[in-house]
Amino acid sequence: xxxxxxxxxxxxxxxxxxxxxxxxxxxxxxxxxxxxxxxxxxxxxxxxxxxxxxxxxxxxxxxxxxxxxxxxxxxxxxxxxxxxxxxxxxxxxxxxxxxxxxxxxxxxxxxxxxxxxxxxxxxxxxxxxxxxxxxxxxxxxxxxxxxxxxxxxxxxxxxxxxxxxxxxxxxxxxxxxxxxxxxxxxxxxxxxxxxxxxxxxxxxxxxxxxxxxxxxxxxxxxxxxxxxxxxxxxxxxxxxxxxxxxxxxxxxxxxxxxxxxxxxxxxxxxxxxxxxxxxxxxxxxxxxxxxxxxxx
Amino acid sequence: xxxxxxxxxxxxxxxxxxxxxxxxxxxxxxxxxxxxxxxxxxxxxxxxxxxxxxxxxxxxxxxxxxxxxxxxxxxxxxxxxxxxxxxxxxxxxxxxxxxxxxxxxxxxxxxxxxxxxxxxxxxxxxxxxxxxxxxxxxxxxxxxxxxxxxxxxxxxxxxxxxxxxxxxxxxxxxxxxxxxxxxxxxxxxxxxxxxxxxxxxxxxxxxxxxxxxxxxxxxxxxxxxxxxxxxxxxxxxxxxxxxxxxxxxxxxxxxxxxxxxxxxxxxxxxxx
Numbered sequence: 377x378x379x380x381x382x383x384x385x386x387x388x389x390x391x392x393x394x395x396x397x398x399x400x401x402x403x404x405x406x407x408x409x410x411x412x413x414x415x416x417x418x419x420x421x422x423x424x425x426x427x428x429x430x431x432x433x434x435x436x437x438x439x440x441x442x443x444x445x446x447x448x449x450x451x452x453x454x455x456x457x458x459x460x461x462x463x464x465x466x467x468x469x470x471x472x473x474x475x476x477x478x479x480x481x482x483x484x485x486x487x488x489x490x491x492x493x494x495x496x497x498x499x500x501x502x503x504x505x506x507x508x509x510x511x512x513x514x515x516x517x518x519x520x521x522x523x524x525x526x527x528x529x530x531x532x533x534x535x536x537x538x539x540x541x542x543x544x545x546x547x548x549x550x551x552x553x554x555x556x557x558x559x560x561x562x563x564x565x566x567x568x569x570x571x572x573x574x575x576x577x578x579x580x581x582x583x584x585x586x587x588x589x590x591x592x593x594x595x596x597x598x599x600x601x602x603x604x605x606x607x608x609x610x611x612x613x614x615x616x617x618x619x620x621x622x623x624x625x626x627x628x629x630x631x632x633x634x635x636x637x638x639x640x641x642x643x644x645x646x647x648x649x650x651x652x653x654x655x656x657x658x659x660x661x662x663x664x665x666x667x668x669x670x671x672x
Numbered sequence: 673x674x675x676x677x678x679x680x681x682x683x684x685x686x687x688x689x690x691x692x693x694x695x696x697x698x699x700x701x702x703x704x705x706x707x708x709x710x711x712x713x714x715x716x717x718x719x720x721x722x723x724x725x726x727x728x729x730x731x732x733x734x735x736x737x738x739x740x741x742x743x744x745x746x747x748x749x750x751x752x753x754x755x756x757x758x759x760x761x762x763x764x765x766x767x768x769x770x771x772x773x774x775x776x777x778x779x780x781x782x783x784x785x786x787x788x789x790x791x792x793x794x795x796x797x798x799x800x801x802x803x804x805x806x807x808x809x810x811x812x813x814x815x816x817x818x819x820x821x822x823x824x825x826x827x828x829x830x831x832x833x834x835x836x837x838x839x840x841x842x843x844x845x846x847x848x849x850x851x852x853x854x855x856x857x858x859x860x861x862x863x864x865x866x867x868x869x870x871x872x873x874x875x876x877x878x879x880x881x882x883x884x885x886x887x888x889x890x891x892x893x894x895x896x897x898x899x900x901x902x903x904x905x906x907x908x909x910x911x912x913x914x915x916x917x918x919x920x921x922x923x924x925x926x927x928x929x930x931x932x933x934x935x936x937x938x939x940x941x942x943x944x
Binding site for chain 2: 552
């Protein structure tokens with residue numbers, strides 16, 4: 377009895393506030409837009425019972441999904457989100473790997489401090505961390521002032537409100553997600569393996585490439601997914617740092633909902649976004665599981 | 673004795689400069705006299721004064737703290753229960769769905785979570801405000817709590833609980849006297865995580881709030897949408913200061929607790 381209550385409380389909570397809302401999104405994505413409150417015409421009327429269900433399936437037309445394929449904006453936004461996520465994941469790896477490597481090679485008594493310095497930004501507001509770049513990248517910002525003072529450029533560079541600014545924002549905010557899994561993989565690495573490789577005639581670079589890199593692969597994969605998955609649906613970074621030509625699907629969904637008040641299309645955008653995310657999420661889960669099995 | 677090689681020194685310096693310089697600049701320019709945030713015009717604390725006189729910011733801060741306290745506490749209770757169910761309840765009908773619902777919100781884009789909850793609240797005609805934000809925040813942060821707590825529960829020595837049961841404890845007493853003290857650090861860090869997630873959230877709060885409640889992130893977002901604002905720099909500085917003090921205190925306390933525990937263990941071994 378007690379066990380049942382214990383299971384039921386969190387179960388019902390998640391059913392009511394996670395699964396049901398998602399089913400509502402699915403339902404509205406199949407509805408028609410209407411000038412009413414709420415601004416959509418339900419196509420699925422459960423109160424009409426079996427008849428309602430039958431008429432729903434006979435009139436099912438996926439028109440909002442068809443609309444997503446006919447208007448350029450949506451598939452361009454999906455593609456551009458994917459591209460931005462891929463490029464920024466790669467850039468984050470490029471910046472994060474050397475830092476994680478250096479942390480794992482640091483003297484042991486330094487490591488807790490270094491680890492805390494990587495985790496500290498986690499606890500600081502995401503919004504503020506993104507905002508901090510606005511003062512640096514704007515036309516009269518710190519970076520342009522510095523470059524002009526050094527005489528490298530004469531006119532300010534337009535970085536703010538471009539996709540470059542979005543890349544910088546993503547790399548900056550998600551860097552700890554990349555560093556931590558790679559660090560934990562590298563920290564476990566047995567130093568004698570490297571010595572063995574060098575004894576057997578590898579150069580340090582070869583030893584890195586043949587030993588360290590493959591053994592940190594799980595950390596790299598985990599880090600890449602942890603950056604890639606949230607970046608696809610990112611809203612704050614493109615709307616603060618990106619320009620009007622930076623298309624990202626999270627921003628499109630937001631505007632579709634709040635500015636155009638087109639709920640059915642916003643819901644269809646959400647459903648497609650989730651379908652796109654399912655593949656990387658499943659791959660990520662499988663990687664985690666493999667790692668757990670390898671350790672346990 | 674290992675030392676820093678030049679390559680490692682360079683990557684650490686550059687990496688941490690990249691992580692911390694933007695925040696240092698933010699703090700630096702919050703003391704700028706000029707409204708033009710990036711042109712230095714002398715030291716001043718006037719933006720802090722203006723911030724503290726701004727009722728709208730104070731209201732938003734109060735709403736944010738209220739939401740964070742309620743939602744993180746609820747999330748900790750529900751998340752700990754969920755973790756217990758996941759690790760201990762064994763097989764039951766719908767277990768796969770349950771664990772799916774625990775892990776899915778962790779990877780769900782915030783825009784989708786926000787949109788779906790808003791559509792639910794409208795569907796059941798719930799007045800949107802503090803209450804609906806609390807419901808929304810509780811739902812996603814309980815999943816984080818349950819991940820943190822369940823990782824502690826899986827490494828836990830079950831024979832301790834069994835010993836308590838053998839010695840005549842009821843299952844609830846065994847939980848309260850044995851399990852809870854052992855998983856307490858994970859429960860506390862789960863609460864802290866839920867609290868910060870709630871303080872930090874812009875997207876889900878924007879979807880699920882109504883005209884009556886504005887949280888700090890919503891306020892900050894609308895203020896900085898069009899450009900840098902010195903008041904927001906001042907606000908950010910205050911928030912960064914609170915977080916830094918909090919994290920450093922927490923790490924000192926946990927280090928002390930670890931030292932004390934090691935001492936106790938050694939004393940126990942010597943006593944044997």
